[in-house]
Amino acid sequence: MAKLQVQEGQAPFKIPSIDEPCFTYYKIIGNLTSGAPPVIVVHGGPGAGHEYLLTFEVLWQDYGLPVVFYDQIGCASSTHLPQKAGDRTFWQEQLFQDELDNLIDHLRIRRDPGFHLLGQSWGGMLGAAFAARQPRGLRRLVLASALASKGLAFRGTRLLRDQMPPDMRQALDDAEEKGEYESPAYNQALDFYYRKHVCRVDPFPPTELLPALKHLSEDTTVYRTMNGPSPLTADGSLNDWTVIPRLPKITAPTLVYNGEYDTSHDIAQVPFFELIPRVRWITFPGGGHMCHLEGVGLRERILKVVGEFLTQKDTDHIQ
Numbered sequence: 073m074a075k076l077q078v079q080e081g082q083a084p085f086k087i088p089s090i091d092e093p094c095f096t097y098y099k100i101i102g103n104l105t106s107g108a109p110p111v112i113v114v115h116g117g118p119g120a121g122h123e124y125l126l127t128f129e130v131l132w133q134d135y136g137l138p139v140v141f142y143d144q145i146g147c148a149s150s151t152h153l154p155q156k157a158g159d160r161t162f163w164q165e166q167l168f169q170d171e172l173d174n175l176i177d178h179l180r181i182r183r184d185p186g187f188h189l190l191g192q193s194w195g196g197m198l199g200a201a202f203a204a205r206q207p208r209g210l211r212r213l214v215l216a217s218a219l220a221s222k223g224l225a226f227r228g229t230r231l232l233r234d235q236m237p238p239d240m241r242q243a244l245d246d247a248e249e250k251g252e253y254e255s256p257a258y259n260q261a262l263d264f265y266y267r268k269h270v271c272r273v274d275p276f277p278p279t280e281l282l283p284a285l286k287h288l289s290e291d292t293t294v295y296r297t298m299n300g301p302s303p304l305t306a307d308g309s310l311n312d313w314t315v316i317p318r319l320p321k322i323t324a325p326t327l328v329y330n331g332e333y334d335t336s337h338d339i340a341q342v343p344f345f346e347l348i349p350r351v352r353w354i355t356f357p358g359g360g361h362m363c364h365l366e367g368v369g370l371r372e373r374i375l376k377v378v379g380e381f382l383t384q385k386d387t388d389h390i391q
Contacts, residue, residue: 076133077102083178085145085171089162090153096175097149101129102138109185109211110138111382114172115284116193116217118163119294121148123283125192127364127371128378135379137188140179145171146294148287157293160309168198173207182209188382189324190214193336193361194298197315200344203326204318212382213326217336217361220343221314226306228337232269233304240264244304253301265304269335271362278365303335319347326351327381329374331359331366352381 082095099122104110111131115122122141131137143150145167156162181187186209191199196218203213219225233241240261247258267276277285288295300307328344330336332355345353354377356363356370364374 076129083142083175085151085174087145087167087170092151094145094151094153096142096145096151096171096178098140098142098175098179100138100140100179102132102136104138104179104181106136106138107185108137109187110140110179110181111188111190112140112142112172112176112181114189114191114195114199115141115144116191116195117147117284117288117295118144118168118194118298119147119288119291120193120284121287123148124281124362124365127280127375128190130375131379131382134375135383137379137382140175140181140187142175144168144294147291148283152291152293154291154293156297158297160297163294163297163309165198165201165310165313169202169205172198172202176207176209182207186211188212188214190216190378191218192216192364193218196336197313200315200322201318203324204315204321206321206323210324211386212384213322213324214378214381215326215328215344216378217330217334217363218328218344219336219340220316220319221340222306222310222312223314224340224343225336228340229304229306229335231337231339232265232335236261236264248305251301253305262302262304269333269360270303272331272333272358272360272366280365281362316343316347319343320349322348324350325381325384325386327378328353329356329363329377331356331361331363333358333360334363335361 079100085094085096113125121143189199196215243257243261247253298308298310326348
C-alpha cells in the first residue's frame with residue numbers, strides 16, 4: 073500500500089467580474105511527481121464540497137494514483153461569493169470550466185503523464201463538458217451518477233416521484249404550488265427520497281456525507297441559484313443545460329456508472345452510452361446516488377471498478 077501523503081493549498085483564481093481576489097482550495101493525496109497520472113475528483117451539488125468523495129483517496133493507497141480533491145468556487149474552503157446569490161448569468165458552466173483549467177495549470181499536470189478526471193453528480197456534468205473540449209493531458213474519464221442533460225434529469229426525477237406514497241407526492245405538489253419548502257410533510261417526503269435514492273445507508277446520513285450537507289445548508293448561494301430550492305424542485309441557471317450535442321467529441325476512454333435507485337436515472341445515462349465513442353456503462357444493483365458511500369460491499373466494488381479502469385493501459389480495449 074502506498075504511503076498516505078497529504079498536501080493542501082490554494083490556487084489563485086481571477087474572475088473578471090469580481091474585484092476581490094478569489095482562490096480554489098485543493099487537497100492532494102499522494103505524490104504528483106510519482107510518475108502516475110493524478111485523478112482530479114470533481115464534486116457535486118453544486119456547492120457540496122469535496123469531503124464526501126474522500127473515499128476515493130484509496131486510489132493512491134491501492135493503485136498508486138495521486139488524487140486531487142478541490143472545492144469549487146463559492147463553497148466550502150474556497151472563496152464564497154454571497155453577493156452573487158440569484159445571479160444566473162454568473163453561475164454558469166463556463167465559470168467552473170475556467171476554474172478547473174486554472175487549477176490544472178496551477179498544479180502543472182497537463183504535461184506527461186497527464187491526468188484522469190472523475191466527476192460525481194454535477195461534477196460529472198461538468199466533467200463531460202470539460203472532456204468534450206479534448207483538453208490537453210486528459211487520459212481517462214469517470215462519470216459517476218452524472219446527468220447528460222437537465223431535461224432528462226427532470227424526467228428521471230418525475231419517475232421517482234411517481235413511485236412515492238400518495239401523501240408524499242401531495243406534499244411535494246403543495247410545496248411547489250405555494251413556494252414553501254419548510255413544512256413537516258415536505259421534509260418527511262424529502263427525507264424519504266434521500267434515504268431511498270440519494271444515499272441508501274442506515275443510519276442516514278453517513279458521517280462522510282455530513283460536511284456536504286453542512287456546506288449546502290450554510291451557504292445556499294451556488295445550489296439555490298444553479299439548481300433551485302430542493303433536489304425535487306429544479307428552478308435555476310442549469311435548467312436548460314445539456315452536454316448531449318458535445319458527447320461525440322469526447323475522445324478519452326470513459327466509464328459511466330450509476331445505481332439502481334439513483335437520482336441520476338438510467339434515462340439520463342443513455343446519451344453517454346450511445347454517443348461517447350469509447351465508453352462502458354455499469355448500473356450497480358441496490359445502489360443510490362452515493363454508491364461510493366453505501367454498504368453491502370458496494371463501496372468496495374465501486375472503488376475496485378474505478379481503480380482498475382483508471383490503471384488500464386491506454387492501448388487496451390475498454391472492458
